[in-house]
Amino acid sequence: MIDLYFWPTPNGWKASIALEEMELPYTTHLINIGKGDQFDPEFLKIAPNNRMPAIVDPDGPDGQPISVFESGAILMYLARKTGRFYGTTERDRVAVEEWLMWQMGGVGPMAGQAHHFLKYAPQLHPPQDLPYAKDRYRAEVGRLYGVLDRRLAENEYVAGDFYSIADISIWGWASLWEGQQQVLDDKPHFTRWLETVSARPGVQAGRALHAELRGDHRDKQSQGVLFKR
């Protein structure tokens, strides 16, 4: 059994979806980020950046336990462990890593800031309604989704004609496009891909994990822990 340290967010879904897709049994440990569980000294031993997700695999390399933090590293570790969703050739793997890094360095941070300035900051006390920041992150997410749409015009999946951990990494953030104030009318390939990936049973199971706990960080405790306000 792999131990999954999790809260239902786009970064958390990468790990839960990968475990479901790879049919790896796991035990879920909730890290309530609105209450500050990410700062628990025991959690910091496996995730020193005080962010979830993280995993502990008791059957790691050489049969010894291993802990992994950073969702991209978790995806790569699990894909190597199972030999699944990483393509089959060196060219495939390079493409998977290009798009996985594109997600980790681009879509995740930019969409995260878009959520912050479009949804969370205006709810703070006092409200932080910052038009420049809203415009900047909305536009950058739109630019990234345009890149994705053009890539998907020529490839069924993001790394090529095969489903991979790169798709898994992008899907959760992309599925929340409305909250990022995006339009998809001009992105038919993105829309087609979103529907295809959303229909996968492994994606649905990973997305459903503790979905009832999803919050909007409106309460004062969450705002204090997450935004230091």
Ligand SMILES: N[C@@H](CCC(=O)N[C@@H](CS)C(=O)NCC(=O)O)C(=O)O
């Ligand atoms: N680069 C990290 C980002 C993880 C991350 O930002 N997780 C958020 C939830 S989506 C978190 O744990 N936030 C807690 C906090 O901000 O204190 C990864 O991909 O694993």
